[in-house]
Every structure is written in structure tokens, then in C-alpha cells.
Amino acid sequence: MNSRPARLYRGTPRNLAFLARRLRAGELVAVPTETVYGLAANALDPRACEKIFRAKGRPTHDPLIVHIHALAQLAMLAETNDAARRLAKKFWPGPLTLVLPKKSAVPAIVTAGLPSVAIRMPRHPLMRRLLRLVGQPLAAPSANPFGYVSPTTAGHVRTGLGREIRFILDGGPTTIGLESTIVDVRDPRRPRLLRPGAISRAQIEAVLGQKLFSAGKHPRPRTPLPAPGLLARHYSPRTPLVLHKKIPAGRAAKSSAAEAWLFFAQPRGLSGPNIFCLDARGDAGRAARKLFGRLRTLDERGFKKIHAERAPGRGLAEAINDRLRRAAGNRG
Numbered sequence: 001m002n003s004r005p006a007r008l009y010r011g012t013p014r015n016l017a018f019l020a021r022r023l024r025a026g027e028l029v030a031v032p033t034e035t036v037y038g039l040a041a042n043a044l045d046p047r048a049c050e051k052i053f054r055a056k057g058r059p060t061h062d063p064l065i066v067h068i069h070a071l072a073q074l075a076m077l078a079e080t081n082d083a084a085r086r087l088a089k090k091f092w093p094g095p096l097t098l099v100l101p102k103k104s105a106v107p108a109i110v111t112a113g114l115p116s117v118a119i120r121m122p123r124h125p126l127m128r129r130l131l132r133l134v135g136q137p138l139a140a141p142s143a144n145p146f147g148y149v150s151p152t153t154a155g156h157v158r159t160g161l162g163r164e165i166r167f168i169l170d171g172g173p174t175t176i177g178l179e180s181t182i183v184d185v186r187d188p189r190r191p192r193l194l195r196p197g198a199i200s201r202a203q204i205e206a207v208l209g210q211k212l213f214s215a216g217k218h219p220r221p222r223t224p225l226p227a228p229g230l231l232a233r234h235y236s237p238r239t240p241l242v243l244h245k246k247i248p249a250g251r252a253a254k255s256s257a258a259e260a261w262l263f264f265a266q267p268r269g270l271s272g273p274n275i276f277c278l279d280a281r282g283d284a285g286r287a288a289r290k291l292f293g294r295l296r297t298l299d300e301r302g303f304k305k306i307h308a309e310r311a312p313g314r315g316l317a318e319a320i321n322d323r324l325r326r327a328a329g330n331r332g
């Protein structure tokens with residue numbers, strides 16, 4: 001815990017230079033990305049990375065994502081292959097994380113002792129400027145206390161970690177709102193989708209020219225936790241959440257005021273203090289952007305239960321439904 005609570009810094013050149021110095025000195029800085037806010041440390045400094053686990057209360061068997069700003073850094077950190085290069089060329093900078101065999105430059109604490117490393121080149125302009133100023137890759141998981149909903153604003157970071165960290169770079173609300181898509185390309189003949197995100201399964205398959213294997217349905221690799229982010233209640237609000245394929249409007253209309261009903265799109269002719277939607281018109285992009293903030297505000301309102309409705313369709317819907325399932329604490 002800190003004596004001084006966290007401060008929000010706007011992305012002025014002076015502040016960026018200051019925060020880059022803090023990072024180079026081995027301190028933690030919460031950073032905006034286009035997906036969610038991350039809690040960053042110099043990825044090549046094991047002591048600095050240790051602080052991430054402490055601040056988040058994150059078990060050290062859950063590895064971190066390493067953020068870079070130039071392709072040359074990829075070759076320094078990981079053994080690349082053709083599939084990885086094609087995906088990087090198409091989707092970086094952007095919300096895609098690649099898992100590859102690690103090189104010795106990456107400290108064991110970053111990868112939780114795994115022989116692989118997760119790498120992403122984010123697109124957020126402030127994060128890119130900061131990475132360039134630091135001149136080192138930055139390890140950063142989402143900037144939330146372990147197990148809680150990922151932060152999509154600097155305010156969310158302060159609420160969750162304000163007493164554990166000192167520096168938050170405020171880059172405004174994140175534009176995507178869901179964590180990056182993670183693809184394991186260690187074996188280019190068996191690429192696996194470890195976590196769905198804004199870059200869809202279909203987009204990745206189109207670039208690779210082959211189907212993605214799923215994380216769960218195929219033989220587990222040697223490690224006990226192949227993708228620890230898949231831990232069941234990884235994105236959970238405290239309020240119990242029940243997931244529905246489609247919420248029957250009649251049931252929501254008759255329900256007790258203690259239960260919240262979170263429709264995907266605004267239901268016709270139904271409104272009330274416990275009726276919500278992710279996006280009035282059911283646009284998946286806007287729904288994704290609002291999802292985590294919505295789960296937080298519903299959580300704070302003290303409802304006994306949250307009923308949420310699955311997103312229809314594919315693409316981004318797969319990622320939204322993945323996070324809703326985790327919020328509900330179900331596997332699969």
C-alpha cells in the first residue's frame with residue numbers, strides 16, 4: 001500500500017517523459033491501450049515485474065503480456081515464424097497478442113516460468129509514445145485487482161488500484177473495451193485461439209489460411225495452466241450474474257426490483273429502473289466498449305442478481321459472450 005494515492009497524468013510531452021523515467025527506474029505505471037488499461041513495468045526488469053503481481057494480488061503462475069512498439073523488438077524476445085509474422089504484419093499495431101517460444105532476454109517471472117511469451121504491439125497513440133520513450137518492452141496485464149472486471153477508464157484503475165500504485169496515464173476511455181485476442185502460434189500448423197477479442201477468429205483464419213484450434217477442445221499442452229486468463233471467474237463482478245441466450249421481456253417486466261436485466265439491445269416497450277441494455281440499437285462494437293463499465297456500475301448499485309443476455313452472431317459477439325460467461329463464472 002502507498003502513502004500517496006495514485007495520480008492521473010494527462011498525456012502531455014512532459015508527463016510522458018516523466019512517466020517513462022519512472023518506468024525506467026523500475027516503477028509501475030498504469031497505461032491506456034485501445035483494449036483495456038494495463039499495469040506496466042519494464043519487461044526486462046524482474047524486480048519491477050514482481051511489483052505488478054503484488055499490486056494486483058495476482059498469482060505468479062499467471063503470465064504477463066509484453067508490449068512492444070517496433071517489430072525489431074519481437075525478434076529480441078521470441079522465436080518467430082511465418083504465421084506470426086503474417087499476423088503481426090496484418091494486425092499490429094492492434095488488439096492481437098501472439099504466444100511464441102520465448103528467448104532468454106525475457107525474465108522467467110514475466111512468463112510465469114513458461115517457455116513461451118505473449119507479445120502485443122498496441123495501437124493507442126499515448127501508449128506507443130510512452131513505449132518509444134522508455135525504449136524497453138513493457139510487461140502489462142490488465143490494471144485491475146486480480147479477478148475483477150478489467151478497467152476501461154483511468155477512473156476504473158484508480159478505484160481498483162489507487163492505493164497500490166502511484167502513476168496512471170489517462171488516455172480517456174478505451175475504444176475497444178475488451179482485452180486483446182490471444183493466439184498461440186508456437187506451432188504454426190496448429191494455431192490456437194486462447195482468448196477471443198476484437199480481431200475475430202475469421203479474420204485470423206483468413207490470414208493464416210487455416211482453421212484455428214480452440215483452447216479447450218484440444219489436448220492440453222505440458223503446462224497445468226496453458227492460458228491462465230481462462231480461469232473461470234477472471235472478469236467477475238461481485239454480484240452473481242446469470243447468462244441468458246435471450247431474456248424473455250415478460251419475465252424481466254414482472255421481476256423484483258432487486259434483480260437487474262441487462263439486454264443486449266433496448267427491448268421494445270420495456271423500461272424501468274432495473275432494465276438496461278448494452279447498446280440501444282444492439283451494435284456489437286458499441287456494446288463491447290460499454291460492457292465492462294456497465295458491469296461495474298451494476299455491481300455498485302447493489303442488485304442481488306444481474307441477468308445478462310448473450311450477444312447474437314459471430315465476430316465480436318464471440319468475445320463479448322466469452323467475457324459474459326466468465327463474469328457468470330462458468331467455464332466453456
Ligand code: TXA
Nearest residue numbers: 035037038063064116117118141142179180227228229
Ligand atoms: O488487451 C490486453 O491483452 C490487455 C492490455 C493491457 O494489453 N492485457 C491483458 O492482460 O488483458 P491480462 O490481464 O489478460 O493478462 C495476460 C494474459 C494471461 O492471463 C494469459 O491468459 C495470457 O495473457 N498469457 C500471457 N502469457 C502467456 C503465455 N506464455 N501463454 C499463454 N497465455 C499467456
Ligand code: MG
Nearest residue numbers: 141142143150
Ligand atoms: Mg486481466
